[in-house]
Amino acid sequence: MLSTCNVCFRHCKINEGQTGACFARTGGENGATVPISYGHVTSIALDPIEKKPLYHFHPGSMILSVGSYGCNLKCPFCQNVSISLADNYTGNFPKCEYVASETLVDLAKEYVPHGNIGVAFTYNEPLVCYEYVLDTARLLKNAGLFSVVVTNGSVLPWVIDEIGPFIDAMNIDIKCFSHDYYKDVLNGDFETTKACIEKALEYCHVELTTLIIPDENDSAKEMEEMSLWIAGLEKKYGKMIPYHISRFFPRSRYADRKPTDIAVMKKLYEIASNRLSCVYLGNC
Numbered sequence: 001m002l003s004t005c006n007v008c009f010r011h012c013k014i015n016e017g018q019t020g021a022c023f024a025r026t027g028g029e030n031g032a033t034v035p036i037s038y039g040h041v042t043s044i045a046l047d048p049i050e051k052k053p054l055y056h057f058h059p060g061s062m063i064l065s066v067g068s069y070g071c072n073l074k075c076p077f078c079q080n081v082s083i084s085l086a087d088n089y090t091g092n093f094p095k096c097e098y099v100a101s102e103t104l105v106d107l108a109k110e111y112v113p114h115g116n117i118g119v120a121f122t123y124n125e126p127l128v129c130y131e132y133v134l135d136t137a138r139l140l141k142n143a144g145l146f147s148v149v150v151t152n153g154s155v156l157p158w159v160i161d162e163i164g165p166f167i168d169a170m171n172i173d174i175k176c177f178s179h180d181y182y183k184d185v186l187n188g189d190f191e192t193t194k195a196c197i198e199k200a201l202e203y204c205h206v207e208l209t210t211l212i213i214p215d216e217n218d219s220a221k222e223m224e225e226m227s228l229w230i231a232g233l234e235k236k237y238g239k240m241i242p243y244h245i246s247r248f249f250p251r252s253r254y255a256d257r258k259p260t261d262i263a264v265m266k267k268l269y270e271i272a273s274n275r276l277s278c279v280y281l282g283n284c
Contacts, residue, residue, distance in 0.1 A: 003027035007128060008072045008155045009189040021187075022128040024070030035129040040096035041104075042083045043067040043123045046111055052120055052150050055280060056242050057169040057205050062115040063148060064108045067123025068132070069094050073152050074187040075175070076253035077213060084124045101136040108145055118146030118168070127155045130163055137166035153196035154188055160196060164203030171207045171244075172197050176217035177226040185216070194229075201237045209244040209282075212260045212268060223268045227275040234276075245269055246282035 005012045005020050012020030014027040024037035047065045049058055071084035078084055083094045099107075108119050118140055121133050126149055137147035146168040153172040174193055175186055182190040200206050208230065212218050227243070234241050245268055247260045265284055272279045 001027065001029070001031065003031050003033050005033040006156065007033070007130065007159060009192040010072060020072075022070040022072040022125065024068070024128040035131050037068045037070050037129045038132045039098050039100055040068050041066055041099045042069050042094045042096050044099075044107075046114060046116060047120070049117070049120075049148075052122065052148060052171050053209065053244050053280070053282060054148065054169055054171055054205075054207055054242075055244075056207065056240070056278065057148070058117055058146070061117045062111070063118055063120045063146070064104075064111055064116050065120040065122050066099070066104065067121075068126065068129060069096065069124050070128045071125035071152070072128055072154050072188075073125070073175075076185065077211065077248060077257075078252045080123050081252045101132065101139055104136055105139045105143055105145070108140065109143060112145075116145075118148065120148035120150060122148075122150035125152055125154070127151050127159055127163075130155065130159050134163050134166065137163060141166050151196075152188070153193040153200075155196060156192065157195050157199040160199040160203065164200070167200075167204050169205040169207075170200050171209055172200060173209050173211070174226070175210065177222050177229065178217070181217065198233065198237075201233060201239060201241075206239070207242040207244065209246060211246045211248055212265060213248050213254070214258060214260050214264070218260065218264050218268065220267065220271055223271045227272040231275040240278055241276070242278040242280065243272060243276050244280045244282050245272065247284050249283065 003014050014020050016027040025033045028034035044066045049061050049063050069083045140147045149170045179190045182188040249259050
């Protein structure tokens with residue numbers, strides 16, 4: 001039976017035994033989709049919270065960071081391509097270990113003496129399997145621990161409504177400020193990302209990140225538009241929104257590109273800082 005996935009803007013139509021564009025969901029019974037990546041962990045590490053990056057959420061603390069596989073964007077500069085787009089490149093899924101939500105929460109508790117404050121769902125796109133995030137976050141909240149999501153913001157708002165009451169902080173990538181770039185380069189949808197960011201602001205602390213790619217999203221005009229939009233969100237929601245501008249280094253299909261020029265990064269920082277009070281340079 002053909003199933004329609006409504007987790008993200010793609011609305012993939014999937015037969016049982018096949019996967020959608022994210023490689024993490026398959027067709028199921030009654031037209032629903034099933035998250036085949038549920039509980040399958042590819043990476044786990046105890047990281048500084050600033051590495052997410054989150055600079056205004058319990059700074060100086062550590063957080064148990066966990067990743068699965070799959071992503072619904074196709075960024076040519078992906079830093080975690082071996083787990084996010086593995087099937088596109090190798091024909092195989094990465095090595096995984098099944099970790100039940102209860103087991104992950106117990107592990108998070110074990111690391112509390114080492115400064116751990118909870119679990120961050122990161123590395124791949126965690127919300128293509130939002131069910132695992134939701135089930136684990138519920139348990140974390142009951143245990144007095146925090147839940148953090150690092151996401152590309154390319155799911156539909158109802159997904160944020162599902163997980164929102166249990167999430168304490170999110171870092172959301174806003175890759176650029178261009179409809180065409182999202183569509184043509186990332187195979188994404190700009191309006192979905194903007195809507196996701198607004199929905200997240202209703203529930204939790206939010207920080208935003210843009211990776212600056214030379215000659216693609218590094219114009220002064222685009223940064224003016226980006227910072228103006230973020231400033232509007234701060235006013236609308238009455239929240240400070242820290243904004244991270246990260247320097248690109250060659251990766252994946254952009255392995256032959258040059259790193260972003262430091263002078264360009266500083267110029268974009270100045271532009272964003274004219275409107276925003278918390279702007280940070282990353283990888284510089």
